[in-house]
Structures are given as structure tokens and as C-alpha cells.
Amino acid sequence: MKPVFRIALPVLVAVGLAVLWKLGRPLSSPRAARPLSEVALGQVQSFVLTNQLGRRWSSDQLQGRVWVADVFFTRCPGPCVNLARTLQRLQAALPLESRAMIVSLTADAAYDTPEVLARYAVRWGADSNRWVFLTGPQATIYRLATGQLRLAVGENPHPETASPAELFIHSTRLALVDHRGRVRAFFDGEDPGSVPRLVRAIRELEAPAPRPAASP
Numbered sequence: 001m002k003p004v005f006r007i008a009l010p011v012l013v014a015v016g017l018a019v020l021w022k023l024g025r026p027l028s029s030p031r032a033a034r035p036l037s038e039v040a041l042g043q044v045q046s047f048v049l050t051n052q053l054g055r056r057w058s059s060d061q062l063q064g065r066v067w068v069a070d071v072f073f074t075r076c077p078g079p080c081v082n083l084a085r086t087l088q089r090l091q092a093a094l095p096l097e098s099r100a101m102i103v104s105l106t107a108d109a110a111y112d113t114p115e116v117l118a119r120y121a122v123r124w125g126a127d128s129n130r131w132v133f134l135t136g137p138q139a140t141i142y143r144l145a146t147g148q149l150r151l152a153v154g155e156n157p158h159p160e161t162a163s164p165a166e167l168f169i170h171s172t173r174l175a176l177v178d179h180r181g182r183v184r185a186f187f188d189g190e191d192p193g194s195v196p197r198l199v200r201a202i203r204e205l206e207a208p209a210p211r212p213a214a215s216p
Contacts, residue, residue, distance in 0.1 A: 041175075049134040073107045
């Protein structure tokens with residue numbers, strides 16, 4: 001390895017991690033409590049992945065629905081447990097009439113097979129009609145998460161020294177997506193206080209659009 005490259009490599013890794021942290025850091029409660037953004041913060045394109053039941057699962061199943069997305073992996077012991085706990089509370093808090101869904105994308109597609117995800121779903125009491133865990137080609141998941149949902153995710157640049165729980169770096173925020181696939185807000189996935197704010201925002205997005213005033 002050339003001396004210049006040896007010097008530059010740690011700098012590039014540090015810069016990359018800093019960008020990943022900035023994209024992935026949770027928003028503070030005051031910002032999360034602000035009104036929904038009228039401008040799309042991200043736009044979800046069509047995708048096809050596999051759910052925890054081993055079935056093909058596509059973005060078509062989200063058409064006309066409001067949904068909440070996160071990135072996790074089952075071997076993650078700390079932040080992912082907090083994320084799952086928040087989403088478990090959200091699932092319980094959603095009104096029965098709500099069609100909103102929760103979509104959890106694994107960062108560790110090679111390990112998190114449908115069977116592994118199914119056990120994880122049972123652990124957290126996930127209703128497969130409300131809360132889906134998705135795996136599939138890593139490139140597809142990363143493109144969806146980072147490029148469209150604005151949820152940062154990446155591999156640990158030093159896997160040789162990382163434990164299984166440290167193999168991936170990912171955002172701990174939740175993306176709220178409207179029925180047209182537009183990201184409208186972000187919430188702190190590790191803050192229990194995000195749940196009532198999410199429920200209010202989901203209700204707002206699911207509310208019927210006001211009818212235009214009748215002409216005189």
C-alpha cells in the first residue's frame with residue numbers, strides 16, 4: 001500500500017462514518033413534534049423483497065397506506081431493542097380502523113433469513129397484517145433505506161475486529177411515509193415519546209382530504 005493511500009484511508013473512513021451518523025441520527029423531540037413536511041423528504045420507488053413468512057412482498061401492498069419504516073438487524077442488542085420496543089408500542093396504540101403499517105428492513109440480509117425474522121417477529125408480538133419484517137438482496141435494501149427513506153445504513157468498515165452485534169451501522173430514526181410513497185417526517189425511534197406523536201401524525205395523514213368549498 002502506498003504511503004499516501006495509507007494516510008488517506010483512515011480519513012475517508014472517518015468522513016464516511018460522519019456522513020452516515022448525520023443521516024442516521026435521530027431527530028430531537030421538538031423537531032419531531034413539528035407539523036408534517038409538505039415537501040417530500042424522500043420518495044419511495046417500487047421494490048420487491050421477502051417477508052418473515054417467506055413470501056414475496058412488494059411495495060404494491062403499501063399502495064394507499066400510511067406506513068412507518070425502520071432499519072434494524074436481529075443480532076443488534078442495544079438500539080434495535082429500543083426500536084422494536086417503540087414499534088411494539090406503536091402497533092398497540094394504532095386505532096383498529098387505521099390501515100397504517102410498520103415496515104422493518106434488516107441491515108443483515110445474509111443472516112436474517114425469513115425463519116430468523118419470523119422468530120424475531122414472535123418475540124415482539126408482531127401482527128403480520130400490521131408489522132412486516134423484510135429481507136432480500138442487500139443492495140436493494142440499502143438503496144431503499146438510504147437513497148429513498150433517508151435511513152442511513154452501512155457495513156462496519158472493520159468487520160475483522162467487530163462482533164456480530166457490531167457488523168452494521170444504521171439509523172435509529174423512523175421514517176413516516178404517506179399513501180403516495182412520500183417521506184413526510186422523521187421520529188426518534190429510541191424515544192418512547194415518539195409513539196403518541198406518530199399516532200397523531202398517522203391520523204392526520206389518514207384523515208379524508210377536506211372537500212373544496214361549494215361555488216356560490
